[in-house]
Amino acid sequence: MKRLALLTAGLALLAALLPSLPAQLLGLALAGATVLLAEPRSFPTRAVLRSLLVAVVAAGATGLAVAWTGSPARGAQVGVTVFLRILALLLVTTVAARRLDADHLHRLAARLRLPRVGLALGLALNSLPHLAETIRDAWIALAMRSRRRRPRLRHLPRLVEVLLAHTGRVAEEAAAAAALRGHSQLLRPLLGTIPVPPVVVVVGRSGTGKTPLLLRCATVLAERGYPLYGFVQPALTANGQKTGFEVLDLRTGRRAPLARRVGLERGQHATPFQFQGEGFALARAALAAGPSRALLVVDELGPVELRGGGHWPAVRWALSHRAPAALLIGMRRQLLAAFLAELGAEAVTVVDVEAGDAAEAAVLRAVAAAFSPGLELPAGGTRNVAGEPR
Protein backbone atom coordinates (compact mmCIF):
# COMPACT_ATOMS: atom_id res chain seq x y z
CA MET A 1 0.00 0.00 0.00
CA LYS A 2 2.83 2.37 0.91
CA ARG A 3 4.63 1.66 -2.33
CA LEU A 4 1.45 2.31 -4.29
CA ALA A 5 1.02 5.65 -2.47
CA LEU A 6 4.61 6.53 -3.29
CA LEU A 7 4.02 5.66 -6.94
CA THR A 8 0.83 7.70 -7.19
CA ALA A 9 2.52 10.65 -5.46
CA GLY A 10 5.40 10.58 -7.92
CA LEU A 11 3.05 10.33 -10.90
CA ALA A 12 0.85 13.12 -9.48
CA LEU A 13 3.87 15.45 -9.23
CA LEU A 14 4.92 14.56 -12.76
CA ALA A 15 1.44 15.10 -14.21
CA ALA A 16 0.94 18.36 -12.30
CA LEU A 17 4.04 19.84 -13.88
CA LEU A 18 2.87 19.11 -17.45
CA PRO A 19 1.25 22.07 -19.25
CA SER A 20 -2.02 20.53 -20.50
CA LEU A 21 -5.40 20.55 -18.76
CA PRO A 22 -5.96 16.75 -18.99
CA ALA A 23 -2.58 16.22 -17.34
CA GLN A 24 -3.65 18.51 -14.47
CA LEU A 25 -6.87 16.56 -14.04
CA LEU A 26 -4.93 13.33 -13.94
CA GLY A 27 -2.46 14.90 -11.46
CA LEU A 28 -5.26 15.91 -9.10
CA ALA A 29 -6.86 12.47 -9.35
CA LEU A 30 -3.53 10.84 -8.52
CA ALA A 31 -2.96 13.27 -5.64
CA GLY A 32 -6.39 12.37 -4.26
CA ALA A 33 -5.52 8.70 -4.63
CA THR A 34 -2.28 9.33 -2.73
CA VAL A 35 -4.20 10.94 0.14
CA LEU A 36 -6.63 8.01 0.27
CA LEU A 37 -3.86 5.42 0.13
CA ALA A 38 -1.54 7.11 2.62
CA GLU A 39 -4.01 8.52 5.11
CA PRO A 40 -7.51 7.19 4.37
CA ARG A 41 -9.01 8.41 7.66
CA SER A 42 -6.67 10.78 9.39
CA PHE A 43 -5.97 13.37 6.70
CA PRO A 44 -6.94 16.65 8.32
CA THR A 45 -9.86 18.59 6.83
CA ARG A 46 -8.06 21.79 7.77
CA ALA A 47 -5.17 20.87 5.47
CA VAL A 48 -7.60 20.27 2.59
CA LEU A 49 -9.38 23.58 3.22
CA ARG A 50 -6.12 25.48 3.44
CA SER A 51 -4.89 23.88 0.22
CA LEU A 52 -8.16 24.75 -1.47
CA LEU A 53 -7.96 28.36 -0.30
CA VAL A 54 -4.36 28.80 -1.50
CA ALA A 55 -5.19 27.20 -4.85
CA VAL A 56 -8.34 29.30 -5.35
CA VAL A 57 -6.54 32.58 -4.55
CA ALA A 58 -3.52 31.83 -6.76
CA ALA A 59 -5.62 30.47 -9.62
CA GLY A 60 -8.19 33.30 -9.39
CA ALA A 61 -5.54 36.03 -9.44
CA THR A 62 -3.64 34.41 -12.31
CA GLY A 63 -6.85 33.81 -14.29
CA LEU A 64 -7.85 37.44 -13.84
CA ALA A 65 -4.40 38.66 -14.91
CA VAL A 66 -4.52 36.55 -18.09
CA ALA A 67 -8.15 37.50 -18.79
CA TRP A 68 -7.31 41.20 -18.42
CA THR A 69 -4.39 41.08 -20.82
CA GLY A 70 -5.75 38.39 -23.17
CA SER A 71 -9.22 36.90 -23.45
CA PRO A 72 -11.63 35.85 -20.66
CA ALA A 73 -11.83 32.33 -22.07
CA ARG A 74 -8.06 31.99 -21.98
CA GLY A 75 -8.01 33.43 -18.47
CA ALA A 76 -10.57 30.85 -17.31
CA GLN A 77 -8.56 28.02 -18.84
CA VAL A 78 -5.28 29.18 -17.28
CA GLY A 79 -7.06 29.72 -13.94
CA VAL A 80 -8.43 26.16 -13.93
CA THR A 81 -5.03 24.73 -14.92
CA VAL A 82 -3.26 26.62 -12.14
CA PHE A 83 -5.95 25.62 -9.61
CA LEU A 84 -5.61 21.92 -10.42
CA ARG A 85 -1.84 22.05 -10.45
CA ILE A 86 -1.47 23.88 -7.14
CA LEU A 87 -4.09 21.73 -5.43
CA ALA A 88 -2.37 18.53 -6.58
CA LEU A 89 1.05 19.78 -5.48
CA LEU A 90 -0.27 20.94 -2.11
CA LEU A 91 -2.01 17.64 -1.38
CA VAL A 92 1.02 15.54 -2.29
CA THR A 93 3.49 17.71 -0.36
CA THR A 94 1.20 17.85 2.68
CA VAL A 95 0.99 14.05 2.73
CA ALA A 96 4.78 13.83 2.31
CA ALA A 97 5.39 16.33 5.13
CA ARG A 98 3.00 14.46 7.45
CA ARG A 99 4.42 11.01 6.68
CA LEU A 100 8.12 11.88 6.65
CA ASP A 101 10.01 11.39 9.89
CA ALA A 102 13.52 10.55 11.01
CA ASP A 103 12.89 6.81 10.96
CA HIS A 104 11.62 6.90 7.39
CA LEU A 105 14.65 8.83 6.24
CA HIS A 106 16.99 6.61 8.20
CA ARG A 107 15.53 3.52 6.53
CA LEU A 108 15.56 5.18 3.13
CA ALA A 109 19.20 6.21 3.53
CA ALA A 110 20.10 2.67 4.60
CA ARG A 111 18.25 1.25 1.59
CA LEU A 112 20.15 3.62 -0.68
CA ARG A 113 23.39 2.44 0.97
CA LEU A 114 23.94 5.87 2.54
CA PRO A 115 23.76 4.98 6.25
CA ARG A 116 25.91 7.96 7.26
CA VAL A 117 23.43 10.38 5.74
CA GLY A 118 20.68 8.76 7.81
CA LEU A 119 22.79 9.04 10.96
CA ALA A 120 23.61 12.68 10.22
CA LEU A 121 19.90 13.44 9.81
CA GLY A 122 19.14 11.64 13.07
CA LEU A 123 21.86 13.60 14.86
CA ALA A 124 20.52 16.86 13.41
CA LEU A 125 17.00 16.05 14.57
CA ASN A 126 18.21 15.12 18.05
CA SER A 127 20.30 18.27 18.40
CA LEU A 128 17.49 20.56 17.25
CA PRO A 129 15.96 21.18 20.72
CA HIS A 130 19.39 21.68 22.26
CA LEU A 131 20.41 24.27 19.67
CA ALA A 132 17.08 26.08 19.95
CA GLU A 133 17.55 26.21 23.72
CA THR A 134 21.09 27.50 23.32
CA ILE A 135 19.90 30.30 21.04
CA ARG A 136 17.30 31.31 23.63
CA ASP A 137 19.81 31.16 26.51
CA ALA A 138 22.41 33.18 24.61
CA TRP A 139 19.76 35.76 23.74
CA ILE A 140 18.67 36.09 27.38
CA ALA A 141 22.28 36.26 28.59
CA LEU A 142 23.06 39.06 26.14
CA ALA A 143 19.93 40.94 27.16
CA MET A 144 20.85 40.65 30.83
CA ARG A 145 24.38 41.80 30.13
CA SER A 146 23.12 44.89 28.31
CA ARG A 147 20.47 45.38 31.05
CA ARG A 148 17.63 45.53 28.56
CA ARG A 149 14.65 43.37 27.64
CA ARG A 150 16.24 42.65 24.26
CA PRO A 151 19.92 42.77 23.26
CA ARG A 152 21.04 45.74 21.20
CA LEU A 153 21.49 45.27 17.46
CA ARG A 154 25.24 45.73 17.79
CA HIS A 155 25.35 42.66 20.04
CA LEU A 156 23.99 40.38 17.33
CA PRO A 157 27.35 39.57 15.66
CA ARG A 158 28.66 38.46 19.04
CA LEU A 159 25.56 36.33 19.57
CA VAL A 160 26.06 34.71 16.17
CA GLU A 161 29.73 34.07 16.92
CA VAL A 162 28.92 32.44 20.26
CA LEU A 163 26.25 30.24 18.68
CA LEU A 164 28.49 29.11 15.84
CA ALA A 165 31.36 28.35 18.21
CA HIS A 166 29.01 26.40 20.47
CA THR A 167 27.74 24.44 17.48
CA GLY A 168 31.32 23.63 16.48
CA ARG A 169 32.02 22.40 20.00
CA VAL A 170 28.92 20.19 20.01
CA ALA A 171 29.96 18.76 16.62
CA GLU A 172 33.37 17.86 18.06
CA GLU A 173 31.76 16.27 21.10
CA ALA A 174 29.34 14.31 18.94
CA ALA A 175 32.22 13.03 16.83
CA ALA A 176 34.18 12.10 19.96
CA ALA A 177 31.15 10.33 21.43
CA ALA A 178 30.60 8.38 18.19
CA ALA A 179 34.27 7.46 18.10
CA LEU A 180 34.33 6.37 21.72
CA ARG A 181 31.29 4.17 21.15
CA GLY A 182 32.99 2.67 18.10
CA HIS A 183 30.11 3.63 15.87
CA SER A 184 30.89 1.25 13.04
CA GLN A 185 28.73 3.04 10.49
CA LEU A 186 30.48 6.34 11.07
CA LEU A 187 33.99 4.99 11.47
CA ARG A 188 36.43 3.76 8.88
CA PRO A 189 39.73 3.49 10.76
CA LEU A 190 42.94 4.16 8.86
CA LEU A 191 44.64 1.28 10.58
CA GLY A 192 42.33 -1.32 9.08
CA THR A 193 42.90 -4.67 10.78
CA ILE A 194 45.97 -3.66 12.80
CA PRO A 195 45.12 -4.33 16.47
CA VAL A 196 45.11 -1.21 18.62
CA PRO A 197 46.22 -1.48 22.27
CA PRO A 198 44.61 0.45 25.14
CA VAL A 199 45.13 4.15 24.49
CA VAL A 200 45.77 6.93 27.01
CA VAL A 201 45.32 10.37 25.47
CA VAL A 202 46.52 13.53 27.16
CA VAL A 203 44.49 16.42 25.78
CA GLY A 204 44.73 20.15 26.30
CA ARG A 205 45.07 23.44 24.56
CA SER A 206 48.34 24.49 22.98
CA GLY A 207 50.83 25.61 25.64
CA THR A 208 49.03 24.10 28.63
CA GLY A 209 51.72 21.54 29.43
CA LYS A 210 50.95 18.34 27.57
CA THR A 211 54.60 17.67 26.70
CA PRO A 212 55.95 18.27 30.24
CA LEU A 213 53.22 16.00 31.62
CA LEU A 214 54.09 13.23 29.14
CA LEU A 215 57.77 13.60 29.99
CA ARG A 216 57.06 13.42 33.74
CA CYS A 217 54.86 10.35 33.31
CA ALA A 218 57.41 8.64 31.06
CA THR A 219 60.10 9.31 33.69
CA VAL A 220 58.02 7.86 36.52
CA LEU A 221 56.95 4.83 34.48
CA ALA A 222 60.53 4.07 33.40
CA GLU A 223 61.63 4.36 37.00
CA ARG A 224 58.95 1.86 37.98
CA GLY A 225 60.23 -0.58 35.41
CA TYR A 226 57.70 -0.26 32.65
CA PRO A 227 59.33 -0.85 29.24
CA LEU A 228 58.70 2.20 27.10
CA TYR A 229 59.89 3.94 23.95
CA GLY A 230 58.86 6.81 21.72
CA PHE A 231 59.40 10.54 21.66
CA VAL A 232 58.17 13.88 22.93
CA GLN A 233 58.33 17.23 21.16
CA PRO A 234 59.45 19.98 23.58
CA ALA A 235 59.00 23.57 22.44
CA LEU A 236 62.04 25.72 21.69
CA THR A 237 61.82 29.25 23.06
CA ALA A 238 63.75 32.48 22.76
CA ASN A 239 62.93 35.59 24.78
CA GLY A 240 59.79 33.93 26.05
CA GLN A 241 58.52 33.30 22.52
CA LYS A 242 57.97 29.85 21.01
CA THR A 243 60.38 29.57 18.08
CA GLY A 244 59.90 25.93 17.16
CA PHE A 245 59.96 22.33 18.33
CA GLU A 246 62.45 19.53 18.61
CA VAL A 247 62.14 15.77 18.91
CA LEU A 248 63.47 14.08 22.04
CA ASP A 249 63.98 10.30 21.89
CA LEU A 250 62.84 8.94 25.25
CA ARG A 251 65.20 5.92 25.22
CA THR A 252 68.42 7.52 24.02
CA GLY A 253 67.91 11.16 25.02
CA ARG A 254 68.93 12.24 21.52
CA ARG A 255 67.44 15.45 20.17
CA ALA A 256 66.83 16.79 16.66
CA PRO A 257 65.10 19.93 15.38
CA LEU A 258 61.60 19.31 14.05
CA ALA A 259 59.99 22.65 13.23
CA ARG A 260 60.96 26.32 13.04
CA ARG A 261 58.48 29.20 13.27
CA VAL A 262 58.49 31.20 10.03
CA GLY A 263 55.02 32.77 10.04
CA LEU A 264 51.75 31.72 8.47
CA GLU A 265 52.65 32.99 4.98
CA ARG A 266 55.73 30.81 4.68
CA GLY A 267 54.61 27.96 6.94
CA GLN A 268 53.86 24.44 5.77
CA HIS A 269 50.63 22.42 6.14
CA ALA A 270 48.67 25.59 7.06
CA THR A 271 50.85 26.14 10.16
CA PRO A 272 53.32 28.94 10.97
CA PHE A 273 56.13 26.34 11.01
CA GLN A 274 58.58 24.92 8.54
CA PHE A 275 59.34 21.28 9.24
CA GLN A 276 62.76 19.68 9.20
CA GLY A 277 63.67 16.17 8.10
CA GLU A 278 66.06 15.49 11.03
CA GLY A 279 63.24 15.59 13.55
CA PHE A 280 61.08 13.18 11.58
CA ALA A 281 64.04 10.85 11.05
CA LEU A 282 64.80 10.75 14.78
CA ALA A 283 61.11 10.14 15.60
CA ARG A 284 61.05 7.30 13.05
CA ALA A 285 64.19 5.78 14.54
CA ALA A 286 62.80 6.12 18.08
CA LEU A 287 59.66 4.21 17.11
CA ALA A 288 61.49 1.60 15.02
CA ALA A 289 63.97 0.76 17.78
CA GLY A 290 61.34 0.06 20.43
CA PRO A 291 60.85 -3.36 22.05
CA SER A 292 57.71 -5.43 21.62
CA ARG A 293 54.88 -5.27 24.17
CA ALA A 294 56.13 -1.95 25.62
CA LEU A 295 54.50 1.42 26.21
CA LEU A 296 54.60 3.54 23.06
CA VAL A 297 54.76 7.29 23.78
CA VAL A 298 53.98 9.73 20.96
CA ASP A 299 53.89 13.49 21.43
CA GLU A 300 52.13 14.73 19.56
CA LEU A 301 49.71 13.79 16.81
CA GLY A 302 48.43 16.81 14.92
CA PRO A 303 46.35 17.58 11.85
CA VAL A 304 49.20 16.50 9.56
CA GLU A 305 49.24 13.03 11.13
CA LEU A 306 45.46 12.80 10.91
CA ARG A 307 45.80 13.29 7.17
CA GLY A 308 48.19 10.35 7.09
CA GLY A 309 51.40 12.43 6.96
CA GLY A 310 54.04 13.52 9.49
CA HIS A 311 54.69 10.88 12.14
CA TRP A 312 51.68 8.77 11.18
CA PRO A 313 53.49 6.19 8.97
CA ALA A 314 56.02 5.58 11.78
CA VAL A 315 53.24 5.24 14.38
CA ARG A 316 51.37 2.87 12.10
CA TRP A 317 54.52 0.82 11.56
CA ALA A 318 55.16 0.60 15.31
CA LEU A 319 51.58 -0.48 15.98
CA SER A 320 51.71 -3.22 13.38
CA HIS A 321 55.31 -4.48 13.99
CA ARG A 322 55.93 -3.84 17.69
CA ALA A 323 52.46 -4.62 19.10
CA PRO A 324 52.79 -2.15 21.97
CA ALA A 325 51.07 -3.00 25.26
CA ALA A 326 49.68 0.54 25.53
CA LEU A 327 49.80 3.82 23.66
CA LEU A 328 50.36 7.11 25.49
CA ILE A 329 49.75 10.09 23.32
CA GLY A 330 49.43 13.87 23.50
CA MET A 331 47.18 15.98 21.33
CA ARG A 332 45.05 19.09 21.16
CA ARG A 333 41.53 18.64 22.45
CA GLN A 334 39.83 19.50 19.16
CA LEU A 335 41.66 16.68 17.36
CA LEU A 336 40.56 14.00 19.81
CA ALA A 337 37.43 12.95 17.95
CA ALA A 338 39.17 12.58 14.62
CA PHE A 339 42.08 10.76 16.20
CA LEU A 340 39.84 8.25 17.94
CA ALA A 341 37.95 7.75 14.70
CA GLU A 342 41.18 7.03 12.82
CA LEU A 343 42.44 4.65 15.46
CA GLY A 344 39.20 2.81 16.19
CA ALA A 345 40.52 1.87 19.65
CA GLU A 346 38.25 -0.01 22.03
CA ALA A 347 39.85 1.00 25.35
CA VAL A 348 40.51 4.72 25.60
CA THR A 349 41.35 6.90 28.60
CA VAL A 350 41.24 10.63 28.05
CA VAL A 351 43.15 12.80 30.53
CA ASP A 352 42.79 16.57 30.56
CA VAL A 353 46.15 18.20 31.22
CA GLU A 354 44.39 21.09 32.94
CA ALA A 355 43.22 18.75 35.71
CA GLY A 356 46.50 19.61 37.49
CA ASP A 357 48.16 16.99 39.71
CA ALA A 358 45.26 14.63 39.16
CA ALA A 359 46.23 14.41 35.48
CA GLU A 360 49.59 12.79 36.19
CA ALA A 361 48.05 10.28 38.59
CA ALA A 362 45.33 9.49 36.06
CA VAL A 363 47.86 8.80 33.30
CA LEU A 364 49.96 6.56 35.55
CA ARG A 365 46.88 4.66 36.68
CA ALA A 366 45.63 4.16 33.13
CA VAL A 367 49.00 2.92 31.84
CA ALA A 368 49.35 0.53 34.78
CA ALA A 369 45.87 -0.81 34.14
CA ALA A 370 46.72 -1.32 30.47
CA PHE A 371 49.76 -3.42 31.35
CA SER A 372 48.03 -5.42 34.02
CA PRO A 373 44.34 -4.81 34.62
CA GLY A 374 43.54 -4.44 38.33
CA LEU A 375 47.19 -4.04 39.34
CA GLU A 376 48.04 -1.13 41.63
CA LEU A 377 51.09 0.97 40.78
CA PRO A 378 54.09 0.43 42.98
CA ALA A 379 55.52 3.51 44.74
CA GLY A 380 58.25 4.86 42.50
CA GLY A 381 61.00 7.40 42.08
CA THR A 382 61.27 10.36 39.79
CA ARG A 383 64.22 9.73 37.49
CA ASN A 384 63.79 11.14 34.04
CA VAL A 385 64.17 8.63 31.21
CA ALA A 386 65.79 11.16 28.94
CA GLY A 387 68.13 12.45 31.62
CA GLU A 388 66.20 15.67 32.02
CA PRO A 389 66.26 17.32 35.44
CA ARG A 390 62.79 17.41 36.98
Added chain:
Amino acid sequence: MKDIRPWTYAALFGSLWGVAELTLGTVLSAARIPFAGLLMGPVGLLCLVTARRLYPAVGMSLLMGVVAAFLKVFSLGGVVIGPILGILLEATVVELAMTATGSTAAGAVLGGALALAAAPLQKLLMVLLLLGEEGAAGWERALSRAAALFGWRGPATPQLVLALAGAAALAGAVAGGFSWRVAGRVARRLRGGT
Protein backbone atom coordinates in the same frame (compact mmCIF):
# COMPACT_ATOMS: atom_id res chain seq x y z
CA MET B 1 35.55 10.32 4.18
CA LYS B 2 37.85 8.70 6.72
CA ASP B 3 37.00 11.15 9.48
CA ILE B 4 33.58 11.30 11.08
CA ARG B 5 33.76 15.01 11.77
CA PRO B 6 32.42 16.12 8.37
CA TRP B 7 29.24 14.22 9.20
CA THR B 8 28.83 15.66 12.68
CA TYR B 9 29.75 19.17 11.50
CA ALA B 10 27.25 18.93 8.65
CA ALA B 11 24.59 17.57 11.01
CA LEU B 12 25.09 20.21 13.69
CA PHE B 13 25.56 23.26 11.45
CA GLY B 14 22.75 22.03 9.21
CA SER B 15 20.65 21.73 12.33
CA LEU B 16 21.51 25.30 13.35
CA TRP B 17 20.51 26.48 9.88
CA GLY B 18 17.34 24.42 10.22
CA VAL B 19 16.53 26.05 13.57
CA ALA B 20 16.91 29.49 11.96
CA GLU B 21 14.69 28.42 9.06
CA LEU B 22 12.06 26.95 11.38
CA THR B 23 11.92 30.05 13.59
CA LEU B 24 12.96 33.19 11.73
CA GLY B 25 12.10 31.76 8.30
CA THR B 26 8.61 30.74 9.40
CA VAL B 27 8.00 34.16 11.00
CA LEU B 28 9.12 35.98 7.84
CA SER B 29 7.01 33.67 5.70
CA ALA B 30 3.93 34.03 7.94
CA ALA B 31 4.32 37.82 7.97
CA ARG B 32 4.38 37.71 4.14
CA ILE B 33 7.60 39.68 4.06
CA PRO B 34 8.69 39.95 0.43
CA PHE B 35 11.95 38.27 -0.55
CA ALA B 36 12.19 36.39 2.76
CA GLY B 37 14.60 34.09 0.93
CA LEU B 38 17.02 36.97 0.45
CA LEU B 39 16.88 37.69 4.19
CA MET B 40 17.36 34.05 5.15
CA GLY B 41 20.14 33.54 2.59
CA PRO B 42 22.89 35.18 4.67
CA VAL B 43 21.88 33.10 7.70
CA GLY B 44 22.43 29.90 5.75
CA LEU B 45 25.60 31.34 4.27
CA LEU B 46 26.98 31.99 7.74
CA CYS B 47 26.41 28.36 8.75
CA LEU B 48 27.76 26.98 5.46
CA VAL B 49 30.91 29.10 5.41
CA THR B 50 31.70 28.62 9.10
CA ALA B 51 31.37 24.83 8.93
CA ARG B 52 33.46 24.76 5.76
CA ARG B 53 36.18 26.93 7.28
CA LEU B 54 36.29 24.86 10.46
CA TYR B 55 36.36 21.61 8.53
CA PRO B 56 37.05 21.99 4.79
CA ALA B 57 35.73 18.65 3.53
CA VAL B 58 34.28 18.34 0.05
CA GLY B 59 30.57 17.56 0.05
CA MET B 60 29.92 18.92 3.53
CA SER B 61 28.01 22.02 2.38
CA LEU B 62 25.75 19.85 0.26
CA LEU B 63 25.04 17.56 3.19
CA MET B 64 24.27 20.59 5.37
CA GLY B 65 21.73 21.67 2.78
CA VAL B 66 20.11 18.22 2.86
CA VAL B 67 19.96 18.38 6.67
CA ALA B 68 18.47 21.91 6.75
CA ALA B 69 15.96 21.03 4.01
CA PHE B 70 14.99 17.88 5.90
CA LEU B 71 14.33 19.93 9.03
CA LYS B 72 12.39 22.49 7.00
CA VAL B 73 9.91 19.75 6.14
CA PHE B 74 8.72 20.00 9.75
CA SER B 75 8.00 23.71 9.29
CA LEU B 76 4.71 25.03 10.64
CA GLY B 77 4.24 27.12 7.54
CA GLY B 78 2.61 24.27 5.62
CA VAL B 79 3.88 23.92 2.08
CA VAL B 80 7.59 24.58 1.94
CA ILE B 81 8.62 23.55 -1.57
CA GLY B 82 10.04 27.00 -2.35
CA PRO B 83 12.21 27.34 0.76
CA ILE B 84 13.38 23.72 0.48
CA LEU B 85 14.45 24.29 -3.11
CA GLY B 86 16.08 27.55 -2.02
CA ILE B 87 18.05 25.82 0.76
CA LEU B 88 19.23 23.04 -1.54
CA LEU B 89 20.15 25.53 -4.25
CA GLU B 90 22.13 27.69 -1.82
CA ALA B 91 23.97 24.67 -0.42
CA THR B 92 24.77 23.39 -3.91
CA VAL B 93 26.06 26.75 -5.10
CA VAL B 94 28.24 27.25 -2.00
CA GLU B 95 29.50 23.67 -2.31
CA LEU B 96 30.55 24.26 -5.92
CA ALA B 97 32.20 27.59 -5.15
CA MET B 98 34.06 26.29 -2.09
CA THR B 99 35.19 23.11 -3.82
CA ALA B 100 36.37 25.01 -6.88
CA THR B 101 38.42 27.47 -4.81
CA GLY B 102 39.69 25.00 -2.22
CA SER B 103 37.59 26.41 0.66
CA THR B 104 39.12 29.87 0.65
CA ALA B 105 37.82 33.39 1.30
CA ALA B 106 37.36 33.79 -2.47
CA GLY B 107 35.08 30.75 -2.40
CA ALA B 108 33.02 32.28 0.40
CA VAL B 109 32.62 35.56 -1.52
CA LEU B 110 31.83 33.79 -4.80
CA GLY B 111 29.50 31.32 -3.14
CA GLY B 112 27.70 34.13 -1.30
CA ALA B 113 27.26 36.13 -4.49
CA LEU B 114 25.94 33.17 -6.48
CA ALA B 115 23.74 31.89 -3.65
CA LEU B 116 21.94 35.18 -3.12
CA ALA B 117 21.76 35.95 -6.83
CA ALA B 118 20.06 32.60 -7.30
CA ALA B 119 17.27 33.51 -4.86
CA PRO B 120 15.30 35.83 -7.23
CA LEU B 121 15.91 33.43 -10.10
CA GLN B 122 14.64 30.56 -7.97
CA LYS B 123 11.55 32.64 -7.16
CA LEU B 124 11.01 33.14 -10.89
CA LEU B 125 11.43 29.42 -11.46
CA MET B 126 8.86 28.64 -8.77
CA VAL B 127 6.38 31.06 -10.35
CA LEU B 128 6.94 29.40 -13.73
CA LEU B 129 6.56 25.97 -12.14
CA LEU B 130 3.33 26.75 -10.29
CA LEU B 131 1.59 29.10 -12.69
CA GLY B 132 2.94 27.74 -15.93
CA GLU B 133 4.48 29.77 -18.73
CA GLU B 134 1.21 31.32 -19.77
CA GLY B 135 0.17 32.23 -16.23
CA ALA B 136 3.55 33.87 -15.53
CA ALA B 137 3.40 35.75 -18.85
CA GLY B 138 -0.14 36.86 -17.99
CA TRP B 139 1.09 38.24 -14.66
CA GLU B 140 3.94 40.09 -16.36
CA ARG B 141 1.61 41.69 -18.91
CA ALA B 142 -0.92 42.60 -16.22
CA LEU B 143 1.73 44.21 -14.01
CA SER B 144 3.15 46.18 -16.95
CA ARG B 145 -0.34 47.36 -17.89
CA ALA B 146 -1.12 48.29 -14.27
CA ALA B 147 2.14 50.24 -14.07
CA ALA B 148 1.29 51.98 -17.35
CA LEU B 149 -2.07 53.04 -15.91
CA PHE B 150 -0.14 55.02 -13.32
CA GLY B 151 2.12 56.45 -16.02
CA TRP B 152 5.18 54.41 -15.03
CA ARG B 153 7.22 53.09 -17.93
CA GLY B 154 9.87 51.13 -16.10
CA PRO B 155 11.97 48.23 -17.32
CA ALA B 156 10.36 44.90 -18.21
CA THR B 157 10.10 42.09 -15.65
CA PRO B 158 13.12 40.08 -16.89
CA GLN B 159 15.27 43.19 -16.62
CA LEU B 160 13.91 43.83 -13.13
CA VAL B 161 14.67 40.26 -12.08
CA LEU B 162 18.18 40.55 -13.49
CA ALA B 163 18.75 43.87 -11.71
CA LEU B 164 17.49 42.31 -8.49
CA ALA B 165 19.77 39.30 -9.00
CA GLY B 166 22.71 41.66 -9.54
CA ALA B 167 21.98 43.59 -6.36
CA ALA B 168 21.51 40.31 -4.49
CA ALA B 169 24.84 39.06 -5.85
CA LEU B 170 26.57 42.16 -4.52
CA ALA B 171 24.93 41.76 -1.13
CA GLY B 172 25.77 38.05 -1.21
CA ALA B 173 29.44 38.76 -1.89
CA VAL B 174 29.55 41.08 1.11
CA ALA B 175 27.69 38.49 3.24
CA GLY B 176 30.12 35.81 2.06
CA GLY B 177 33.12 37.92 3.04
CA PHE B 178 31.54 38.75 6.39
CA SER B 179 30.74 35.08 6.99
CA TRP B 180 34.35 34.14 6.28
CA ARG B 181 35.51 36.74 8.80
CA VAL B 182 33.07 35.53 11.44
CA ALA B 183 34.15 31.94 10.72
CA GLY B 184 37.75 32.97 11.37
CA ARG B 185 36.78 34.44 14.72
CA VAL B 186 34.82 31.28 15.56
CA ALA B 187 37.84 29.14 14.64
CA ARG B 188 40.07 31.25 16.90
CA ARG B 189 37.50 30.97 19.68
CA LEU B 190 37.47 27.17 19.33
CA ARG B 191 41.24 26.90 19.13
CA GLY B 192 41.57 29.05 22.22
CA GLY B 193 39.00 26.90 24.00
CA THR B 194 37.14 29.96 25.28
